[in-house]
Amino acid sequence: MAYHVPVMVEEVVAGLVADLDGSYVDATVGGGGHSWALLQALGSKGRLLAVDRDREAVAAARVRLAADARAVVRQGRFAELSELLAQEGIGPLSGILFDLGVSSHQIDAPARGFSYQADGPLDMRMDAGVGxxxxxxxxxxxxxELAELIVRYGEERTARRIARSIYRQQRLAPLTTTQALRLAVAATRPQMLNKTLARVFQALRIAVNDELGQLQAGLTAAEVSLKPGGRLAxxxxxxxxxxxxxxxFAVLVRGCICPPRVPICTCGREPSFKRVSRKLQKASEAEVKQNTRARSAILRIYEKIEAG
Ligand SMILES: C[S@@+](CC[C@H](N)C(=O)[O-])C[C@H]1O[C@@H](n2cnc3c(N)ncnc32)[C@H](O)[C@@H]1O
Incomplete structure (x- = not known):
C-alpha cells in the first residue's frame, strides 16, 4: 500500500516553484510524494530540505529520495526549522511547503493509535516515543479540561457529555486503547457516531502534538527564512x-496594525506578503474521486514581498 497519496501536487508545484535553482523546504515530507514532485520541477542547482517529526516518515522519505543529491531529509518539528536550515546551510528560501495533519500511513497503522476504526494503543504521537x-x-x-479541548479542537457540541463518559470509564480502569476510547464515546449515543469519533480523535491528536503551536512556530520560521519573491504553500x-x-497572513498582507478607528496610520508597518491567488484553491473533482482525503484540502499560497 502507498505510504501516502499526496494531495494537489500539480497546484502545489505550480504555485511554489518560481525559481528552478532555488532552495526549498518540504516541512512535512511524509512519504515524500510532494518532495519528489518538487525535485522533478527543480533544476540541477535546486536544493530541497525535507523534514518530518515522524521517524518512520523520515526513513520512508530517505528511501524514496536517496538517489537525488539535491535533497536532504532531516527529522525535526516546525519549531526547529530555523535551526535545521542553519545546520544544513540552506537559505534564504525560494519556497516552503506545509502539508498539514497526519499521513495515511500514520492513520492506517493501528500501533500509532490515530484511528478510531482499528484497535491499538491510545498513543497519537507523531514523533513516537516523545512526550x-x-x-x-x-x-x-x-x-x-477535556470537555474544553473537545469543544475547541473538535468543534463538538456534546463535548461535556463525552468527557463525562470518558472519565467515568477512566475511574474504573485507565483508558489505554483506541477501542476503549471509542466505547466511552459510543456510550453517549451520539447521532452520528463516526463523525463524533472523528472530532474527539482530532481534538486529542491536536493537543498531544501541539499542532497549532507548532503551526504558528512554523509560519513564523517561514516568514523569516523566505527571500523576497519566495513563496509559502x-x-x-x-x-x-x-x-x-x-x-x-492577514496581518502580514495588510501591514498596518493600527486600530480601525484611527484615521491615519501611525504604526508605519508595510505589507510583507501578498496572496498569490485571491481565490481559495481546492482539489479538482477528479482528484477527490481518486483520493477522498483531498476533499477537505484548502491550499493557500503567499509570496514574500520586498520591504518598501
Ligand atoms: C499529510 S502528511 C504529509 C504527506 C506528504 N506531503 C507526502 O507527500 O507524503 C503530514 C506529515 O507532516 C508531519 N508533521 C505534522 N506536524 C509536523 C510538525 N509540527 N513538524 C514536522 N512534521 C510534522 C506528519 O508527521 C506527517 O508525516
Whole structure:
C-alpha cells in the first residue's frame, strides 16, 4: 500500500516553484510524494530540505529520495526549522511547503493509535516515543479540561457529555486503547457516531502534538527564512488550521496594525506578503474521486514581498 497519496501536487508545484535553482523546504515530507514532485520541477542547482517529526516518515522519505543529491531529509518539528536550515546551510528560501495533519500511513497503522476504526494503543504521537501519549494526556487532565479541548479542537457540541463518559470509564480502569476510547464515546449515543469519533480523535491528536503551536512556530520560521519573491504553500484539512494560517497572513498582507478607528496610520508597518491567488484553491473533482482525503484540502499560497 502507498505510504501516502499526496494531495494537489500539480497546484502545489505550480504555485511554489518560481525559481528552478532555488532552495526549498518540504516541512512535512511524509512519504515524500510532494518532495519528489518538487525535485522533478527543480533544476540541477535546486536544493530541497525535507523534514518530518515522524521517524518512520523520515526513513520512508530517505528511501524514496536517496538517489537525488539535491535533497536532504532531516527529522525535526516546525519549531526547529530555523535551526535545521542553519545546520544544513540552506537559505534564504525560494519556497516552503506545509502539508498539514497526519499521513495515511500514520492513520492506517493501528500501533500509532490515530484511528478510531482499528484497535491499538491510545498513543497519537507523531514523533513516537516523545512526550505524553493520548492515554497519558487524558490521565493527567480533568473532565472539564477535556470537555474544553473537545469543544475547541473538535468543534463538538456534546463535548461535556463525552468527557463525562470518558472519565467515568477512566475511574474504573485507565483508558489505554483506541477501542476503549471509542466505547466511552459510543456510550453517549451520539447521532452520528463516526463523525463524533472523528472530532474527539482530532481534538486529542491536536493537543498531544501541539499542532497549532507548532503551526504558528512554523509560519513564523517561514516568514523569516523566505527571500523576497519566495513563496509559502499551506495545505490545511480542517478549519482550525486554515483559520490560523489565514489570520497569521492577514496581518502580514495588510501591514498596518493600527486600530480601525484611527484615521491615519501611525504604526508605519508595510505589507510583507501578498496572496498569490485571491481565490481559495481546492482539489479538482477528479482528484477527490481518486483520493477522498483531498476533499477537505484548502491550499493557500503567499509570496514574500520586498520591504518598501
Ligand atoms: C499529510 S502528511 C504529509 C504527506 C506528504 N506531503 C507526502 O507527500 O507524503 C503530514 C506529515 O507532516 C508531519 N508533521 C505534522 N506536524 C509536523 C510538525 N509540527 N513538524 C514536522 N512534521 C510534522 C506528519 O508527521 C506527517 O508525516
Amino acid at each position: 505524553p501519549t493520548a492515554a497519558e494526556w487524558i490521565a493527567a487532565r480533568s473532565e472539564r 499551506v495545505l490545511a484539512y480542517h478549519s482550525l488550521e486554515d483559520r490560523l494560517v489565514k489570520q497569521h
